Amino acid sequence: MAMPQIRRLQAILKDDGIAEVVAKQHLKYSWELALVEQGFVSYSYAIRRAFSRKQALALGRPYSVVTLGYGTSFVYKGGFLCYLAGTRIRILDVLYNRVEEKVIDMSFLLKIVELQERIGRFPNDLDILDFNSGLVSLSFGHGNNTLVLFFEIDRLDDDGRKLITIAPWSPKISVARTDQDFIVTAKYTGTAVALLGQPRHEWQIRYTKRRLHGSSPSSYDPFSNVLQLRNFFGVDIGQTVVFELIDGYFYAVSNQSTFEVEEVDWTSYYHCWRIDLQRESESPRLHKRYSIRHMRVWRRQHREGIINDNWTDLSLHKDEKTGIVTIVEARKEYLDNSSDAVRTFYTQPLLFDDAQDSNVVEVFSSPTMVIVEPNANTMTSPLAALQSTGDVLTRTLEKGDLPNYEEAPKRIPSNYHVEPPPAADTLRPLASTYKFRTYVPSSAASLDLVQSTGKHDPSFRISSRYLDSPIDPETQLLRRPIYDEKYGKTIMDSELAYINRPTVVWPPPNARSLLKELHVPLLAPIKPADFPHLPVLNPHCEGTPTPTRAMADSRSLVYMSGAPHESLGQAITMVNFDRFINFERPMPSSELARTLGFTFKNAETDIEVEQLRRNMDAWRNAVLDRSPVKMAAWDGEPVSWMWIEKSWACRGVGGEYIV
Numbered sequence: 001m002a003m004p005q006i007r008r009l010q011a012i013l014k015d016d017g018i019a020e021v022v023a024k025q026h027l028k029y030s031w032e033l034a035l036v037e038q039g040f041v042s043y044s045y046a047i048r049r050a051f052s053r054k055q056a057l058a059l060g061r062p063y064s065v066v067t068l069g070y071g072t073s074f075v076y077k078g079g080f081l082c083y084l085a086g087t088r089i090r091i092l093d094v095l096y097n098r099v100e101e102k103v104i105d106m107s108f109l110l111k112i113v114e115l116q117e118r119i120g121r122f123p124n125d126l127d128i129l130d131f132n133s134g135l136v137s138l139s140f141g142h143g144n145n146t147l148v149l150f151f152e153i154d155r156l157d158d159d160g161r162k163l164i165t166i167a168p169w170s171p172k173i174s175v176a177r178t179d180q181d182f183i184v185t186a187k188y189t190g191t192a193v194a195l196l197g198q199p200r201h202e203w204q205i206r207y208t209k210r211r212l213h214g215s216s217p218s219s220y221d222p223f224s225n226v227l228q229l230r231n232f233f234g235v236d237i238g239q240t241v242v243f244e245l246i247d248g249y250f251y252a253v254s255n256q257s258t259f260e261v262e263e264v265d266w267t268s269y270y271h272c273w274r275i276d277l278q279r280e281s282e283s284p285r286l287h288k289r290y291s292i293r294h295m296r297v298w299r300r301q302h303r304e305g306i307i308n309d310n311w312t313d314l315s316l317h318k319d320e321k322t323g324i325v326t327i328v329e330a331r332k333e334y335l336d337n338s339s340d341a342v343r344t345f346y347t348q349p350l351l352f353d354d355a356q357d358s359n360v361v362e363v364f365s366s367p368t369m370v371i372v373e374p375n376a377n378t379m380t381s382p383l384a385a386l387q388s389t390g391d392v393l394t395r396t397l398e399k400g401d402l403p404n405y406e407e408a409p410k411r412i413p414s415n416y417h418v419e420p421p422p423a424a425d426t427l428r429p430l431a432s433t434y435k436f437r438t439y440v441p442s443s444a445a446s447l448d449l450v451q452s453t454g455k456h457d458p459s460f461r462i463s464s465r466y467l468d469s470p471i472d473p474e475t476q477l478l479r480r481p482i483y484d485e486k487y488g489k490t491i492m493d494s495e496l497a498y499i500n501r502p503t504v505v506w507p508p509p510n511a512r513s514l515l516k517e518l519h520v521p522l523l524a525p526i527k528p529a530d531f532p533h534l535p536v537l538n539p540h541c542e543g544t545p546t547p548t549r550a551m552a553d554s555r556s557l558v559y560m561s562g563a564p565h566e567s568l569g570q571a572i573t574m575v576n577f578d579r580f581i582n583f584e585r586p587m588p589s590s591e592l593a594r595t596l597g598f599t600f601k602n603a604e605t606d607i608e609v610e611q612l613r614r615n616m617d618a619w620r621n622a623v624l625d626r627s628p629v630k631m632a633a634w635d636g637e638p639v640s641w642m643w644i645e646k647s648w649a650c651r652g653v654g655g656e657y658i659v
Contacts, residue, residue: 013044013047013048014044015044016042019042019044019046019047020043022043022047023036023046025321026320026321027047027050027320028320028322029318029319029320029321029322030046030050030442031079031095032045032046032050033046049579052578052580053555053577054442054554055443056578056579057440057443057447057462057464057554057555057577058443058444058462058464058466058501059462059464059501059504060460060462060504060505060506061506061577062506062576063577063578063581064574064575064576064582065574065575066573066576067571067572067573068081068083068094068558068574068647069081069083069085069092069101069572069647070568070570070571071083071084071085071560071569071570071572072085072570073126073128074128074549074551074558075128075129075551076094076551076553076556076558076574077130077131078553079093079095079096079553080092080093080131081558081572082128082131082136083128083572084126084127084128084569085569087105087106088103088104088105089103089106089128089136090102090103090104090645091136094574094581098582099647100644100645100647101644101645101647102153102642102644103642103644103645104136104153104642105642109138109151109164125139125141125142126138126139126140126141127141129176130176130177132177132178132179133178133179133180134152134153134154134155135152135178135183135210136150137149137150137178137183138151139176144171145170145171146167146171147167148166148167148176148185149164149165149166149167150164150165150176150178150183151163151164151165152164152210152211155211163211165208165211167185167222170187171187171189174187174188175187177243177244177245177250178210180210181209181248181277181278182207182208182209182210182245182248182277183207183208183210183222184205184206184207184243184250184277185205185207185223186203186204186205186206186243186252187203187204187206188201188202188203188235189201200259202228202229202371203228203229203232203241203252204226204227204229205226205227205228205229205252205275206225207225207227207275208222208224208225224368226368226369226370227275227292227369227370227371227372228370228371229252229273229372229373230371230372231373231374232252232254232271232273233254233256233257233258233259233271234254234255238313238314238315239309239312239313239314240255240256240314241253241255241314242314242316244325245277246316246318247318248276248277248278249274249275249276249277249325250275251274251316251325251350252272252273252275253270253272253273253327255270255271255299255312255314255329256271257269257271257402264394264396264397264401265302265403265404266301266391266403266404266405266406267298267299267300267301267302267404267406267408268299268300268302269296269297269298269299269404269406270296270297270299270327270348271374272294272296272297272350272352273292273294274292274293274295274350274352275291275292275293276291292358292360292372293352293354293358293359293360294358294359294360294374294375295350295352296374297327297348297350298406298408298409299348300331301408304333304335305333305335305336305337305338306333306334307331307332307333308332308334308341310332310431311330311331311332311341311343311431312329312330312331312332313329313330313437313439314328314329315328315329315438316328316350317441319349319441320442324349324350324351325350326347326348326350326441327347327348327349328345328346328347328439328441329346330344330345330346330437330439331344331346332344342418342419342421343419344416344418344419345416345417345419345439346415346416347416347441348415357375359374359375360372360373360375361373361375361376409484409486410484410494412482412493413494414494417439417444417446417465417498419446419463419503420463420500420502420503422503429450429452429461432453433450433451433452433453434448434450435450435451435458435550436448436449436552436557436559437449440553440554442554443464443554444465444498445463445464445465446462446463446464447460447461447552447557448460448462449550449559457507458559458561459507460505460557460575461503461505462504462506463501463503463504464500464501464504465498465500465501466498466499467497467498467499468497468498468499470495478495479495479497480495481493481494482494482495548560555576555578555581556574556576556577556578556581557575558572558574558575559572559573560572560573561573
């Protein structure tokens, strides 16, 4: 391409008017466009940033790997890392402020829990369930029971006390979801019901509004709203059921239709619930005014092949382009009864039609609970539809059978992504070596965290695809959309075609030794002699090297790894695909980085963990003066419960891939 053409293209890319049109068309609901609307960046910057992180993840080329801290539990959500370190909760804003951490002393929370000890319930298991909009969800476990505290980190009541909401002791709470307005918990412990003579538990949803500034406990009745979902099957979070709170709606989705296997069946469905929490909290306790909707969505035909349930992953995502909540499911299937299983990632938009009937029936109502179930007509298929199949198995149906049949809709390439087979000279890792699996729709890429047996360092497997040319190579004409005879219209985006990239394994074999040599001390006043080399991907890997928890979004993966230490916990490591997330500490020159074959550093050490902990405290205290926030203690004495400290994370060189 000639130089004038390159300059013309660069001018177009930097034109903010053109960039605005593109960004509003393709990034309308992305975090980058939110930055533009807040006046922080330009449209062209938003496009460059979104494109770079999508490409980096799809190509399996992260910009940095950084250990963010040490702890025993963490949640990474919305760009915030909230982790538990000893008796303190630390909150790091990865997107906006990577230099400082909010530190919260949990002494006042422990005093609340100590009150429970008097009735014989002393907590022995502490975990962070969720963090959103300045609200921390913390669970204290005791046997099979859990006490959950939700406390605001930025709000106090009129008496200077922390705003705390307590979900009382109950059988283990599996899910906690929060947003700027509501707190929702879900537990598989609702009142047992009899189904065909077999006692069953059901999912019970409790929700409440977040406490407003200055509201008094006497006017605040937490978790007074209880909903129980009947005929909502599945127990395993992230595999058979998923719960999310998105834009004021609470979604519950299951890929199961019954407790038992239906011997004669044709079609599998997603069973989807949507609860409008705002209207729910404002409505009287009459179900006809409740904004609860149920819908079943076609999933697959059983004749497609057997599913290996060990590989099934279920999640919900909000589409960056359309804002539609989408079901994302990974399934490993023996398609057409083949002997080789294929992993495929399916996406299905959730389109609730508010003009139609809610398909919900109230089963039971009391001042404290409402039990709802789907309309019976939506749970099975009409006999006429079954007989129209012409299948001889319809003759075997008996009273009590609950078969389902629906003609399979046309499945377009935009809604499924087949993982490419491994190279001829390589073997696919065993299912037991996959410690974390996810699919990122915005990058059209799967991201797997793999820990092979006998190896200390985890690796990452990424399978992605990209759009093919709109020109059909056979006809040399534009690809035409598919016409759906069932609905009498063309299917949106059905003309799009894709090309799979080969599966990428990162770090590549020739880079593994470099990753173990990237440990030069950066934290004054610690001396270089105190820092022997340590693998960055899995610090302190002696003992139990397996990653124990991982979370990911469209720009980074965060996981815990290494042998846990009773006072320090495990290392919390971030693999970053966003070139604009750079940590604060200076790095060697890019010239030296290119010579050595890497472009990032890490702050970890191989010294004794107690010495490391002391060094971390010395570093934080030497850089920033603590500015504690006073709060009225439970015994009336003011205490310091929150302050700011220096982040332990180090800066990575941006703008260049690691390897």
